[in-house]
Amino acid sequence: MHHFTSIHDAYNIPQLVNEALLMKRAPYSDCFIGKNKTIGLLFFNSSLRTRLSTQKAAQNLGMNVMVMNVGADSWQLEMNEGVIMNGDKAEHVSEAAAVIGQYCDIVGLRSFPSLVNREDDYSELVLNQFMKYTGRPILSLESATRHPLQSLTDLITIQEHKKTARPKVVLTWAPHVKALPQCVPNSFAEWMNHSEVDFTIAHPKGYELAPEFSGNANICYDPKEAFEGADFIYAKNWSSYQDYGKILNSDPAWMVTMDKMKLTNTAKFMHCLPVRRNVVVEDAVLDSDHSIVVQQAGNRVWAAQTVLKEMLLSLA
Numbered sequence: 001m002h003h004f005t006s007i008h009d010a011y012n013i014p015q016l017v018n019e020a021l022l023m024k025r026a027p028y029s030d031c032f033i034g035k036n037k038t039i040g041l042l043f044f045n046s047s048l049r050t051r052l053s054t055q056k057a058a059q060n061l062g063m064n065v066m067v068m069n070v071g072a073d074s075w076q077l078e079m080n081e082g083v084i085m086n087g088d089k090a091e092h093v094s095e096a097a098a099v100i101g102q103y104c105d106i107v108g109l110r111s112f113p114s115l116v117n118r119e120d121d122y123s124e125l126v127l128n129q130f131m132k133y134t135g136r137p138i139l140s141l142e143s144a145t146r147h148p149l150q151s152l153t154d155l156i157t158i159q160e161h162k163k164t165a166r167p168k169v170v171l172t173w174a175p176h177v178k179a180l181p182q183c184v185p186n187s188f189a190e191w192m193n194h195s196e197v198d199f200t201i202a203h204p205k206g207y208e209l210a211p212e213f214s215g216n217a218n219i220c221y222d223p224k225e226a227f228e229g230a231d232f233i234y235a236k237n238w239s240s241y242q243d244y245g246k247i248l249n250s251d252p253a254w255m256v257t258m259d260k261m262k263l264t265n266t267a268k269f270m271h272c273l274p275v276r277r278n279v280v281v282e283d284a285v286l287d288s289d290h291s292i293v294v295q296q297a298g299n300r301v302w303a304a305q306t307v308l309k310e311m312l313l314s315l316a
């Protein structure tokens, strides 16, 4: 495995999930594989789970770890080619990324979408510029359209908690006070569509994901109907793809409540975090036995450690 930026870099998903569960039981069994190797974790945006779990995973493998908040700790970077740099950007990505590639064996990158220019975002401009100029394997820490480490984590967690061979999994849109990326739902849908689950995406009209991500998932436009008989409820807000980056709906009927959870098959509640309590989901659900969001976040370490081990093994 060279890069890890999407499901397409995962050669065998069930094997990856099983390796992660084995890694969870023996976290230090590969503690020398990363010796004298350095990973640089670059954050254009905030992070708690990705920042801490990826550092822990790399350290469990014996790697050296460097972390930088790009633009805050470093210079503002120009991503576009052929630009006269007489504005507020002090450095071009071509030099910055090439220099980072001199210091690191693997580069982790978090760069959220602009939610303004859909073409730039969905062409993964920033991710591709770093791939081009670092000359190193890139580990996505959430890009403009996907969050693959989160989705591998989510699949590991479903595998751990499922009670049937083919559980009913529901990705349900929920309201939010800000316009959020489509990355997590895009990626979750992509991984669910490649897994042994009965998958439904529930959202208001106008929030359809790009077809290449929603695939052949069942689509439901009702805020309650999809909860019937569900085994896993995965809540997430996202802004409109069609009316790009816009908030079209803030109806509290889409918030996850205990009344809705009672319609399920004693479903487990999942969310990638951070979550806005009593906006996305009511306290009663998060504070109940339905919720596995903390265990889910704990699995971020094993997902990252499994992927990093594969990337280290692929280094020339």
Ligand SMILES: CCC[C@H](NC(C)=O)C(=O)O
Pocket (backbone or CB within 6 Å): 180, 181, 182, 183, 184, 237, 272, 273, 274
């Ligand atoms: C892991 C989630 C990161 C981000 N969340 C926020 C609040 O920006 C998102 O919705 O993509």
Ligand SMILES: NC(=O)OP(=O)(O)O
Pocket (backbone or CB within 6 Å): 046, 047, 048, 049, 050, 051, 142, 150, 272, 273, 274
């Ligand atoms: N789920 C997730 O990626 O969390 P952070 O944004 O805190 O890293």
